[in-house]
Amino acid sequence: MGSQEQKAQKETARRKRPSQNSGGKVRRRGQKVKVPKISEAVVRRLPVYLRYLNNLKAMNVRTVSSQQLGEALDLNPAQIRKDLACFGEFGRKGIGYEVNYLVEKIKSILKLDKQVNVLLVGAGHLGHAISNYNAYLKDSMRIVAIFDADPHKIGKKIVNMMIQPLEELANTVKEKNIRIAIIAVPADAAQAVADRLVAAGITGILNFAPTNLRVPENVRVHDADVTMELHSLAYYL
Amino acid sequence: MGSQEQKAQKETARRKRPSQNSGGKVRRRGQKVKVPKISEAVVRRLPVYLRYLNNLKAMNVRTVSSQQLGEALDLNPAQIRKDLACFGEFGRKGIGYEVNYLVEKIKSILKLDKQVNVLLVGAGHLGHAISNYNAYLKDSMRIVAIFDADPHKIGKKIVNMMIQPLEELANTVKEKNIRIAIIAVPADAAQAVADRLVAAGITGILNFAPTNLRVPENVRVHDADVTMELHSLAYYL
DNA sequence: TAGATTGTTAATCGATTAACAATC
DNA sequence: TAGATTGTTAATCGATTAACAATC
Numbered sequence: 001m002g003s004q005e006q007k008a009q010k011e012t013a014r015r016k017r018p019s020q021n022s023g024g025k026v027r028r029r030g031q032k033v034k035v036p037k038i039s040e041a042v043v044r045r046l047p048v049y050l051r052y053l054n055n056l057k058a059m060n061v062r063t064v065s066s067q068q069l070g071e072a073l074d075l076n077p078a079q080i081r082k083d084l085a086c087f088g089e090f091g092r093k094g095i096g097y098e099v100n101y102l103v104e105k106i107k108s109i110l111k112l113d114k115q116v117n118v119l120l121v122g123a124g125h126l127g128h129a130i131s132n133y134n135a136y137l138k139d140s141m142r143i144v145a146i147f148d149a150d151p152h153k154i155g156k157k158i159v160n161m162m163i164q165p166l167e168e169l170a171n172t173v174k175e176k177n178i179r180i181a182i183i184a185v186p187a188d189a190a191q192a193v194a195d196r197l198v199a200a201g202i203t204g205i206l207n208f209a210p211t212n213l214r215v216p217e218n219v220r221v222h223d224a225d226v227t228m229e230l231h232s233l234a235y236y237l
Numbered sequence: 238m239g240s241q242e243q244k245a246q247k248e249t250a251r252r253k254r255p256s257q258n259s260g261g262k263v264r265r266r267g268q269k270v271k272v273p274k275i276s277e278a279v280v281r282r283l284p285v286y287l288r289y290l291n292n293l294k295a296m297n298v299r300t301v302s303s304q305q306l307g308e309a310l311d312l313n314p315a316q317i318r319k320d321l322a323c324f325g326e327f328g329r330k331g332i333g334y335e336v337n338y339l340v341e342k343i344k345s346i347l348k349l350d351k352q353v354n355v356l357l358v359g360a361g362h363l364g365h366a367i368s369n370y371n372a373y374l375k376d377s378m379r380i381v382a383i384f385d386a387d388p389h390k391i392g393k394k395i396v397n398m399m400i401q402p403l404e405e406l407a408n409t410v411k412e413k414n415i416r417i418a419i420i421a422v423p424a425d426a427a428q429a430v431a432d433r434l435v436a437a438g439i440t441g442i443l444n445f446a447p448t449n450l451r452v453p454e455n456v457r458v459h460d461a462d463v464t465m466e467l468h469s470l471a472y473y474l
Numbered sequence: 475t476a477g478a479t480t481g482t483t484a485a486t487c488g489a490t491t492a493a494c495a496a497t498c
Numbered sequence: 499t500a501g502a503t504t505g506t507t508a509a510t511c512g513a514t515t516a517a518c519a520a521t522c
Binding site for chain 2: 043044046047048050051052072073096108110111112116118124125126128129130132133137138140141159166179180182184185203204206210212217220222224226227228229231233234235236237
């Protein structure tokens with residue numbers, strides 16, 4: 001691990017040099033600071049790498065090459081190397097990538113090195129199902145609160161969490177420092193919930209409702225719409 | 238509607254002419270046949286258009302321009318026109334697109350003009366939640382069978398469907414002409430289920446399990462992995 | 475050392491956007 | 499007719515892939 005520490009320093013230095021990366025340059029307090037424009041496609045692949053690397057780690061695999069990763073994940077090895085190179089020099093020429101080290105690096109890129117608290121709105125079947133993902137999310141992320149509009153559900157428990165009324169949402173967000181929310185309510189209730197989340201300071205939303213949410217542009221919405229996925233699958237029949 | 242019929246004929250003719258479309262040409266039985274290479278990005282946007290157009294239809298809106306669609310969906314109007322133009326001439330210069338007509342056209346492009354039967358494997362909370370999407374899928378698609386490995390669940394009912402054992406999968410696929418399947422089982426069971434689905438002749442899979450499925454290349458997998466969506470959201474914090 | 479594999483540049487490929495003639 | 503809007507070409511932008519020097 002000693003040589004990896006050295007490498008870490010090298011990275012820091014490297015980030016200040018300009019690179020082929022198309023990111024713009026921004027002047028801050030008189031300095032030219034590199035803003036490495038990372039594409040959405042890259043960010044979407046990072047969790048894919050992380051998931052597979054975690055498998056390798058569980059199997060006690062020490063190192064892995066971009067070639068091997070590419071074969072396992074159906075991706076071009078050059079693309080994998082380039083993706084990772086956006087964030088630093090994590091590999092060793094002639095050797096490949098040290099699995100444990102790369103896992104930590106990707107976690108830190110995704111800001112998963114500290115626990116990220118998440119809340120869930122909607123305690124129906126879908127909400128129940130999503131609560132169980134805490135096991136998969138491991139220590140990096142955690143669903144820490146559940147809300148529902150139905151008075152009959154308030155106070156009941158799901159996986160150790162008490163279902164709370166929406167009125168408590170803003171307070172809980174502040175108390176538990178929550179920044180990400182999951183919407184698992186019917187389509188016709190989703191926009192109102194989203195407005196409430198935004199007002200409470202949420203900046204990332206995973207939306208399961210089959211509807212287009214309108215949010216301010218500083219808020220990011222990822223859609224996980226079953227109907228849309230099924231519809232696009234049908235095209236390829 | 239009369240003029241739309243004429244337009245339909247025009248389209249058919251049009252598809253045989255070469256266009257700027259980058260699709261390759263393939264020789265079949267001595268004829269040059271256009272194989273319009275439609276990009277994945279286009280196919281993923283079609284259900285977005287359809288969902289919004291269905292809303293307009295419900296509100297009795299007659300026509301809509303690419304400009305209006307673009308504003309509502311946060312897309313460039315030129316992109317919307319180009320997407321639709323991949324499949325024919327659906328609009329009218331100076332007017333826009335007739336909502337009802339366009340809905341039918343997109344449905345037919347997505348092969349949703351006839352009911353598409355879907356099966357679901359996994360009768361946990363997630364499976365329950367997904368069964369309820371039948372309401373949103375309307376008449377175009379329908380989850381028509383549910384399977385589970387747990388003997389205690391076999392025979393119980395979810396939304397009018399009896400939970401079946403996996404042993405019956407192949408037969409049901411044949412009987413009900415099912416081509417698309419949804420995997421809603423734990424990660425460690427997903428690959429075995431996928432193998433079984435592929436063996437039964439399924440060609441499209443919507444996978445909710447947080448794992449990389451390995452399938453033959455004629456089978457299409459869409460991942461709907463909550464953990465990956467949450468992880469990539471975290472990046473933008 | 476010889477073989478392997480990275481990081482990175484250059485080449486390619488594809489997707490998005492702008493612009494505009496055609497026309498409703 | 500004048501204004502609006504499509505379908506489509508051309509221009510731009512960005513992402514993927516190939517290739518290779520550097521080096522473990």
